[in-house]
Amino acid sequence: MDSYDKEAGAHPRRATEPEGSAPVTPPGEQRPEQGHGPRSAREAGPASAPASPGTSAGPDYADRASAAGGPVPRTPEAPGPPAGSPRPDGAGGIAALSLPYQVVAAVSLAVVGMFACVHLAMAFLHVAPSNTLTKQHGEAVDDWVFPEFEQNWKLFAPNPLQQNIAVHVRAEVTGSDGGRRTTGWIDLSGDDGEAIRGNLLPSHVNQNELRRGWDFYVNSHTNDNRPNGLRGRLSESYVRRIAMLRLEEHQLGGRIERIQMRSATQGVKAPVWSDEKTDTRPYYRVLPWWTVTEADLPGGVDGGRTEADQ
Template identity: 90%
Template sequence: MPAPDAPAPGSAPGSGAAATGPVPGPSGGRPRWAVGALGGAGDDGTEGRGRGEREGALAVGADGDPPGPGGGIAALSLPYQIVAAVSLAVVGMFACVHLAMAFLHVAPSNTLTKQHGEAVDDWVFPEFEQNWKLFAPNPLQQNIAVHARAEVVGDDGRRRTTGWFDLSGDDGEAIRGNPLPSHVNQNELRRGWDFFVNSHTNDNRPNGLRGQLSERYIRRIAMLRLEGHQLGGRIERIQLRSVTRGVEAPVWSDEKTDTRPYYRVLPWWTVTAADLPGGVSGGRTEADK
């Protein structure tokens, strides 16, 4: 009768039933556990070992301990875990506040917007402005351009009036073909003009407390834009107008659209030092002298 530890008669090393037991660890350390598998046809048991690995053979680390936890925050030390958790909490709170502010901005008038409307507007404008005029019920069907001209006094004391400068056209040229256009070119003049129109009557009289504020705002925008033009003298007065044209209907539509220009001309405004901080050098505005 063969010894219990001896292989079965006729069996080759690496074939037959392999025992499951501890495997001595490196350098005399704690043993590693391994699960054997049935050997294959090869004398060295290569095929059997491959099948055993595929069937779930388990081998722990060289030190005999089970594998540690995976990556992520759990793999960080305690101080870094705290920093990561606080950062995630701050980002989550900011996202919740932003979503709430954007919702209140586009929502119908309610108790919260009546009490905290100014705070909501301060958060949203100008970077996060929400404008639904692109969609129903009233999509934009007009092109509105803002023009400006100036009354200039030359070095010889003679007074002359410039032609109309297309301020909206200048913004369009700066935007067209630019993959990252400036927010100033896209919205400053447009929003400033909307602000003025909504706070004035059709005869250009203020209809509320914000009328004078909107007037000062649009005057400063016009002066900043005129600064880029060599006018050959000191600006003493400016005048603005808007040109409104209907968007032409597509060729496949039978709709008749009035595309004639309609003008809204504002009165002449005398330029003061308040219209541009520090005045404008270079023979444009020098009201502080």
């Protein structure tokens, strides 16, 4: 080998070189035996193709590198999933949460499920025929159901309600000058409708108080307005008290001596696509005049009087 080859190592050997000699070094690279390059490269032996990412190097290469004193190649570890990502085993829902959150979720679901079961049982007992449970625990069932969860069959059996019923009241008022006058009919149901319409959270007073009170009165009286026992007389006191509470809001400007109530029943007009003929004229049920007593006044004896009357 001439000095040019020894120093530069830039030209390949000639084709006449015998087999078994040192491998040909491509241009631009240095042969390990000439002392160029790092020591580890000279001691590691012939170069091998680098392992591709995610795969391990072959056992022969690792053994040769260890025997030569070089570093043993290590397979890079894949990064773990970020926090909050789904588990690699495909688990989802509550199983994907940590243990404290699993306990909280399980307890919450148990409470919601228990509440739903109790509510369904109470609603069933409320609409079911009289039985041993309702006889023993009827008061508890009514306390749970009324007034928010009231159930009845009027929507289904056999002829649903097709009427609008409004309750009106008028009063005889004694003014500050001693004169007595009768007011016009005041639509109490219309007042409730105005309070409910457009209200996202309407009061149960506006939704149910007057309607339920009037149903109570009608169901406990005959057609000629005679009470059926104690419940009938109790319903009279109830609707009179409601009427006085509502009239107080209208500020009639005097002392209310007597009141009279009536209902206006009007059929709901049939839809345009129906051939049904519906009578939409209002029909009235007028009650007799009631003299206002101390029990009917919202604030006691002076509750229905103005400052001028006192």
